[in-house]
Amino acid sequence: MVKEIERAGIPVVHMCTVTPISMTVGANRIVPTIAIPHPLGNPALSLEEEKAIRRKLVERALEALTTEVDDQTIFEV
Amino acid sequence: MKLELGYIQIKDIQFSKECKVDNGTLYVDPDAVKAYLYEDDDVKAWVKDFGFDIAKPGESVRITPVKDVIEPRVKVEGPGGVFPGVISKVETVGSGKTHVLRGMAVVTAGKIVGFQEGIIDMSGPGAEYTPFSKLNNLVVVAEPNEGYQDHKHEYEHAVRIAGLRAATYIGELGRSVTPDETAEFETYGIKEGLEKLPNLPRVAYVHMLQSQGLLHDTYVYGVDAKRSLTTILCPTETMDGAIISGNCVSACDKNTTYHHQNNPVVANLFAAHGKTLNYVCNIITNENVYLADKQRSSDWTAKLCRLLDLDGALVSQEGFGNPDTDLIMNCKKIELQGVKTVIITDEYAGQDGKSQSLADADPLADAVVTGGNANEVIILPKMDKVIGTLDYVDVIAGGHAGSLRPDGTIEAELQVITGATNEMGFNRLSAR
Amino acid sequence: MSYKVVHYINQFFANIGGEEMAHVAPELREGFVGPGMALNTAWKGEAEITATIVCGDSYFAEHEADAKEKVLAWVKEQKPDMFIAGPAFNAGRYGYACATIANAVQEELGIPVLTGMYEENPGADLKNKVLIVATANSAAGMRKAAPVMAKLALKIMKGEKIGASAEEGYMPNGIRRNFFEKEVGAKRAVDMLIAKLSDKPFTTEYPMPSFDRVAPNKAVKDLSKATIALCTSGGIVPKGNPDHIESSSASHYGEYSIAGVDDLTAETYETAHGGYDPVYANADADRVLPVDILREMEREGKIGKLHDFFYTTVGNGTSVANAKKFAAEYAQKLLQAGVHAVIMTST
Structure with missing residues (x-):
């Protein structure tokens, strides 16, 4: 799905937990996330802490979108 | 155009003082055949001598190096004669009646240095890969005159003509024999076909002919295919020998004259003709070495497919490497005309099967039939008798230094076996 | 033994x-x-x-x-x-x-x-x-x-x-092996052509090698002027799943407005995904689709705008062909809407 958006000419960042799958499906900008049921959250933390982590992940995703890449790149958090 | 084939089943071949077909046995006098071959000036000029031998299915016999395989046929009714423009005068063939000496072939072989020739084993594992192990073969072994090495084209021509002449001579013996079985083949004119089969998809066979030159040549009514533009043939014309092989490319996927006469795509399209499809015609196109030629020929193929208002086209290849590009160009351009294609090819995936099989690729080639991986290695056991010579086993395409092992066995790629990965889809061999 | x-x-x-x-x-x-x-x-x-x-x-x-x-x-x-x-x-x-x-x-x-x-x-x-x-x-x-x-x-x-x-019976593994089919190649080819002509399924004997990689697009130059869209394969939908997106093998995708939505809550959104534990996403869908954070960034001027619509489907068991079709379709909508970049989240 990511590839189709990329193909349409829109830069896209894929935020997902199982990054190897993202690599094989051909995403170019990848941000690894926390866990499958809650990629952008962590119910073990307080709401404030959780939101801070989510913010960090989204910031990293935006950073990926503003970074030129030549090949598939994983933006570790 | 309608052609009737009368099949005379040949169950055995025997040398004899006279030449005749009697009760399924071909009796042949080698001296008489030899004399007929030498009536040709080019044969006289380049061939020092001919030897004759017989190889039957199941025997411990290896024929090598094999040049061509030809089925004896004779035109008994209708215009023209067999191998028009080469043996018979140029006249359109493919109608009337033709007798076929089925179950046998004339095989040309012999010391043909530098040519890429093949192996036919009559028994053992190698026999499973070549269709010619199932035939009674009259083998014509040619020996060249001195100095032929500097005149390979002339020598190739002489051996080619000799094989065709031998087949013509043998075929003639079936002229007045009553066939065991007959079959009719007919395709229609454009309008006639539309009227008779209005609801069936219109399908043509795009028949690619090896025409790279340097002894990789095919002739149509005597015309060298590399000097011809893409054109149309009636499917029955090939049954009368309108297309002949002058081809010395890898043995496994070159189309011998026998393959052209018994083209399996033609046979299977005829089997479906009037039932699931309307078999319109054959489109013949070449495989030249220049990019401009490739572009022109494939443009024309696609254009003819469009002009004929086809729904589908079946494309067969000959050879490999740069012809893969011709194949893909044909396929792609035909598909872009809105005509659906299936292509038949073979593979060079390496001995381990791990490489990319074709030199070219395109997503539009989504329906591919493969004749197998020609690089797969096979061990051929020693045979009791060799017709021809083992001197070239190491140098023919698919062989390597040491292919012929001290104990007489051969380790080589399937490539060395005549017809093993045929790209007309003659065999059951495939790969995944 | x-x-x-x-x-x-x-x-x-x-x-x-x-x-x-x-x-x-x-x-x-x-x-x-x-x-x-x-x-x-x-x-x-x-x-x-x-x-x-x-x-x-x-x-x-x-x-x-x-x-x-x-x-x-x-x-x-x-x-x-x-x-x-x-x-x-x-x-x-x-x-x-x-x-x-x-x-x-x-x-x-x-x-x-x-x-x-x-x-x-x-x-x-x-x-x-x-x-x-x-x-x-x-x-x-x-x-x-x-x-x-x-x-x-x-x-x-x-x-x-x-x-x-x-x-x-194993999946083609890039190693080509020869074997004898039941029918000769020409017969298989004619059968394949007839199937192809009648739009029936057929299997090519040699799939073309896949070169399907799409080159990355240019990066976004100025985030503060960019419209960012959110998409997900995590199945986030408005509560009640109004379009009945299947929990597995989805046959369609959803397009929902988030104009004016600041935060996805348990009362308003849930997941339709059947392949992962839905508890966390149902409790707070921002954990899959971070609308709350992007809205925050929009207010701060860090991004130009969060696109008014998000696109969603369920990745679970959905055929590659379908997923491809969905995305190709909504990518055109995003393009027409002048979206500059996409964040796609997966579970």
Whole structure:
């Protein structure tokens, strides 16, 4: 799905937990996330802490979108 | 155009003082055949001598190096004669009646240095890969005159003509024999076909002919295919020998004259003709070495497919490497005309099967039939008798230094076996 | 003496539970468990499952290194003749775990491995590294899959030469092998053409090598002027799933307005996804689709605008062809709406 958006000419960042799958499906900008049921959250933390982590992940995703890449790149958090 | 084939089943071949077909046995006098071959000036000029031998299915016999395989046929009714423009005068063939000496072939072989020739084993594992192990073969072994090495084209021509002449001579013996079985083949004119089969998809066979030159040549009514533009043939014309092989490319996927006469795509399209499809015609196109030629020929193929208002086209290849590009160009351009294609090819995936099989690729080639991986290695056991010579086993395409092992066995790629990965889809061999 | 096999299965096939138990850590059990019986039966005593490793799918995905280490240690200890994982059918994380752990066993312990799954399972991406038997897309295919896997496994344990993928039932693994078909090539070609002409399914004998990589687009220059859209395969939908997006094998996607929405709450949004534990996403859908954060950034001027619509579907079991079609379609909508960049989240 990511590839189709990329193909349409829109830069896209894929935020997902199982990054190897993202690599094989051909995403170019990848941000690894926390866990499958809650990629952008962590119910073990307080709401404030959780939101801070989510913010960090989204910031990293935006950073990926503003970074030129030549090949598939994983933006570790 | 309608052609009737009368099949005379040949169950055995025997040398004899006279030449005749009697009760399924071909009796042949080698001296008489030899004399007929030498009536040709080019044969006289380049061939020092001919030897004759017989190889039957199941025997411990290896024929090598094999040049061509030809089925004896004779035109008994209708215009023209067999191998028009080469043996018979140029006249359109493919109608009337033709007798076929089925179950046998004339095989040309012999010391043909530098040519890429093949192996036919009559028994053992190698026999499973070549269709010619199932035939009674009259083998014509040619020996060249001195100095032929500097005149390979002339020598190739002489051996080619000799094989065709031998087949013509043998075929003639079936002229007045009553066939065991007959079959009719007919395709229609454009309008006639539309009227008779209005609801069936219109399908043509795009028949690619090896025409790279340097002894990789095919002739149509005597015309060298590399000097011809893409054109149309009636499917029955090939049954009368309108297309002949002058081809010395890898043995496994070159189309011998026998393959052209018994083209399996033609046979299977005829089997479906009037039932699931309307078999319109054959489109013949070449495989030249220049990019401009490739572009022109494939443009024309696609254009003819469009002009004929086809729904589908079946494309067969000959050879490999740069012809893969011709194949893909044909396929792609035909598909872009809105005509659906299936292509038949073979593979060079390496001995381990791990490489990319074709030199070219395109997503539009989504329906591919493969004749197998020609690089797969096979061990051929020693045979009791060799017709021809083992001197070239190491140098023919698919062989390597040491292919012929001290104990007489051969380790080589399937490539060395005549017809093993045929790209007309003659065999059951495939790969995944 | 019969051959020894170690079998790997997930929590579901070990009867521990479904998604709610996907977090369970790996454990080693003696003998066969669940589907292992079918393999044992097919081997008729020639081979036997001596130990079974059970691991939760989420556990494997989230603690891959740890799970691998444990499984490898157990397999090493067991010294089996073969390691078999699954079959996983169309369970994406299970398939991924099967292929990944099999690959690790093969590479690190040098033990022959075999797994099985549906062709479109993401785990099948490893088919060129690990021998994978092609199965149906649901566990109903077990009866068919078990004998195929058992036969192939036995052949491998006996050191016999394995045939072409079409004969043995494994997925084409990039290694081309010759074999004899029932019909000659020309007949197969005519049949294929007739199928193609009548829009019936056909299988090419040589899939064209895939070069399907899309080059990355240029980066966004100025975020403060950019419109960013959110998309997800995590199945986030308005509460009640108004368009009835299927929990598995989705046949369509959803397009929903988030204009004026500051935060996704348990009262307003949920997930339609059937492949992962929905509790966390249902409690707070921002955990999958971070609308709250992007809205915040919009207010701060960090991004120009959060696009008014988000696009969503369920990745679980959805065919690659469908997923591709959905995305290609809504990508055009995004383009027309002047969206500059997309954040796609997956579960």
